[in-house]
Amino acid sequence: MAELDLKGLWKKGESSLSDSEGFDLDKSIQSKSKDVLQKIKFILTIEFWLNNVITTSCSVFYYIEFGPFWGIFTGIVFLIYFFYYSFLINAIKKFDYAGEVKNSLKKIYNYLRFYVLHYKVVLWICFLIIPYVAFGYGFFIGYSGEPNPEWAQNTPQFEFTKSQAYIALGIIIVLPLLITLGCNYLISLIYDRKIKKLKAIVNGLDN
Amino acid sequence: MVMNPDSFFKDFVEENKGIIYKICRVYANDREELQDFVQEVTIQLWKSSQNFENRSKLSTWVYRVTLNVCLTLSRKNKRRVDTVGLLSTDYIDDTDNTEQEQISALYAAIRKLNDADKAITLLYLEDKSYQEIADILGITVSNVGVKITRVKSKLNDIING
Numbered sequence: 310m311a312e313l314d315l316k317g318l319w320k321k322g323e324s325s326l327s328d329s330e331g332f333d334l335d336k337s338i339q340s341k342s343k344d345v346l347q348k349i350k351f352i353l354t355i356e357f358w359l360n361n362v363i364t365t366s367c368s369v370f371y372y373i374e375f376g377p378f379w380g381i382f383t384g385i386v387f388l389i390y391f392f393y394y395s396f397l398i399n400a401i402k403k404f405d406y407a408g409e410v411k412n413s414l415k416k417i418y419n420y421l422r423f424y425v426l427h428y429k430v431v432l433w434i435c436f437l438i439i440p441y442v443a444f445g446y447g448f449f450i451g452y453s454g455e456p457n458p459e460w461a462q463n464t465p466q467f468e469f470t471k472s473q474a475y476i477a478l479g480i481i482i483v484l485p486l487l488i489t490l491g492c493n494y495l496i497s498l499i500y501d502r503k504i505k506k507l508k509a510i511v512n513g514l515d516n
Numbered sequence: 517m518v519m520n521p522d523s524f525f526k527d528f529v530e531e532n533k534g535i536i537y538k539i540c541r542v543y544a545n546d547r548e549e550l551q552d553f554v555q556e557v558t559i560q561l562w563k564s565s566q567n568f569e570n571r572s573k574l575s576t577w578v579y580r581v582t583l584n585v586c587l588t589l590s591r592k593n594k595r596r597v598d599t600v601g602l603l604s605t606d607y608i609d610d611t612d613n614t615e616q617e618q619i620s621a622l623y624a625a626i627r628k629l630n631d632a633d634k635a636i637t638l639l640y641l642e643d644k645s646y647q648e649i650a651d652i653l654g655i656t657v658s659n660v661g662v663k664i665t666r667v668k669s670k671l672n673d674i675i676n677g
Contacts, residue, residue: 315641315668315671337554338558409653507588510632
């Protein structure tokens with residue numbers, strides 16, 4: 310089929326198609342966006358406010374309970390979270406689909422990759438590192454007997470049987486690992502395909 | 517937030533809805549997805565229109581937004597519907613059957629291309645100059661030339677079997 314025929318056919322197809330009838334602009338504009346970046350922005354905004362509430366409360370509580378050092382320390386953590394999330398949310402707000410196609414897709418691709426990395430780091434910290442450190446610290450206290458706070462001195466001693474100890478160890482070590490790997494898999498399931506697809510399009514435009 | 521498009525924007529979208537539908541039709545897998553794509557393009561056009569600074573031509577702007585949205589939303593074809601938007605009900609009755617088949621074959625061939633090639637093909641068929649295609653896609657003019665030659669050959673191969 311010759312070159313001119315392709316364009317001619319395309320024009321003929323254009324004039325005979327009528328599926329744009331019934332198009333309602335007002336309804337369209339007021340509908341909810343299905344854009345992946347908008348979904349991420351929504352999730353990040355929830356996290357942003359959760360972090361604001363939790364870290365501010367912690368900061369005040371630590372200040373009153375443990376003194377100015379811990380109060381200021383949590384305050385600094387709050388500020389880091391605040392600016393980090395503001396940066397992530399603003400990056401989405403500034404994004405405009407009117408940019409050159411290759412550059413825009415590259416931006417979305419880089420943003421999605423960063424977002425996935427962000428969640429994987431959060432997951433590993435929350436579900437794996439923190440439980441392991443907490444368990445390790447508890448184990449250390451249990452065996453060393455130090456520090457030995459007053460409340461612990463009046464608590465009746467409890468000792469695991471061998472089988473209980475294995476079960477506890479299994480739960481403490483295996484469960485966080487399974488949760489982390491499971492959540493990692495879910496995140497990959499949701500975003501990896503889109504990331505790969507965007508990469509393929511950008512490469513397709515490059516080559 | 518409730519957005520109320522002004523009459524200028526309404527007229528503009530009305531004038532360009534043909535372009536929007538044509539592009540979305542190539543990337544959508546079915547009618548439902550087609551409506552979703554068109555809806556998302558309209559939302560993004562409206563948002564983007566608030567920042568439009570006349571740095572590019574209006575047509576370039578429409579093609580960029582539409583292609584960006586379609587390429588971001590498009591999914592792997594799970595349900596192979598080569599003739600989406602080309603069902604018999606889409607045509608006026610007096611359209612010649614052979615012509616319909618040829619148009620269907622063209623759409624089916626375009627749908628077999630990868631997403632990047634689809635974008636090049638659409639712009640080429642829309643009679644855009646190499647420079648305009650380069651501006652829309654953000655690639656060099658020489659790259660456009662190479663890709664169009666390659667894509668035309670692919671399309672001919674698919675259509676002619």
